[in-house]
Amino acid sequence: MMNPPASRFPRWLGPVALLAVAYGVLPIFGSSYLFEAILTPFLALSLAAVGLNLLTGYAGQASLGSAAFMAVGAFAAYNFNLRVPGLPLLTSLVLAGFVATALGVVFGLPSLRLRGFYLAVSTLAAQFFVQWALTKFSWFSNNNPSGVIDAPSLTLSGVSFDSSIGRYLFAVTIVVVLTWLAQRLVHTQTGHNFIAVRDNELAAKVIGVPVLRTKLLAFAISSFIIGVAGALWAFAYLRTVEPAGFNLDRSFQVVFIIIIGGLASIRGAFFGAALLVVFPLILSRLGSFLLGDHFDSGVLDMSQHIVLGALIIFFLIAEPDGLVALWDRLKRRLLPIPNNP
């Protein structure tokens, strides 16, 4: 991959500015609505999309089972927290990630033989199996009759993160750490192996890339990240843990995020998630403004479906590289690079 040409700003400026906004500006100026309805779901979905992008965008293994791994992460974190007294929250999050990893490797095994949408369909099996198992065996939800359980309080070594701003900071920290690791990963040999397997499996094998191990590793790492994202989705955003929060639509949502945001791009996951979280809100405001009372929740739901589906088709046809490509083009136009033809 070519290095981006040196711009007039140093490369560390972007990430540092983002961190400054995330930790400095937003906590001061943000309202609790912003944190609870927009930022926390945005962060959890972004993280899930980062995980899926490693698998689908970089390693080329399509998966429609993201929500299953999110559910496994959330339920595993809940059960570790419940059944192992005194376990720190972060430890149960990490352990939950590893449980999702184990399941991801199991459901990644078909990728050794299947590719393309045959693999996608086999990951659908994960989606249905996990939801069935979580609903069928009430042990997972601590024998709760309704199956909907309250998430435990977010407390790290005595400090409570239960306020809306606390949950946001908790989520943002985990997302920053895992995103940084993912960003590092794609520039290592392993990351290059992912891309080699995606672009041409046979050629990758010829030059000595361990294809089978690379695929399973992609499933493992991606499931870990998605699992932690699921725990965040349940603990920091929904505040409940229930199988219905992780249905097939959630899987599609994560897939849509990486298509719209941009495949094989860590930033793309954030762009796509931002669009998917914000656009229903904009649509509902716009709809009730234009149509008044005719725009009830049913119509909103339908029009969301239509716009979302149309967006997917539009991006696949017109901009397969997603919002990231649009953003880069815009940046090049606004900030021309000096001394560069």
Place this chain on the structure above:
Amino acid sequence: MPDFDFLFFAEVLVGGLLAGVMYSLVAIGFVLIYKTSHVLNFAQGSMVLLAALTFVSLLERGVPFWASLLLALAVMVLLGLSIERTVLRPLVNKPPITLFMATLGLSYVIEGVAQLVWGTQVHGLELGIDDKPFEFAGILISKFDLVAAGIAAAMGCAARRAVFAFIRGLKGSSGAGSGRLRLDPRSHRRWPLNWSWRKAF
């Protein structure tokens, strides 16, 4: 198994098989598209929904039976043609998974449009076919299921012929037909599903 009721078993088996023939029609829709264009059409379900909803809603608005059937058919053929034109043709020669994702987006659009136009309420449909079961060799068979399965089987045979003719045509011309994406032939073979949907409603 001391109290194994053979008659009941046969009855359930026959009923299941008859219902299965109707499901097979949806499956034939998949096959027809996949065989001719190598696109896995995820929007199949929502297209079935749109066809059924259009038919039922037209009937409810007082359109005569055959007219609404033809109209629903025409809508589906038009839909198939326009999908081919607007969605699939620009994506020719893209990897199969991209086409699959496009049909996923398509299913969202169709589902939304169908329910936005025709509403989300549950419809009932009376077709004038008696649903009273008749007795055959001691087991009860639903006449309705039998009629629907018969239609479905006939459509299945027609679809089979169409696929073979299409593939033969491709081989005859150049053999390299995987880039051609024709969605239209299958859409109008789905209409008997309108009938089977009565159960779902």
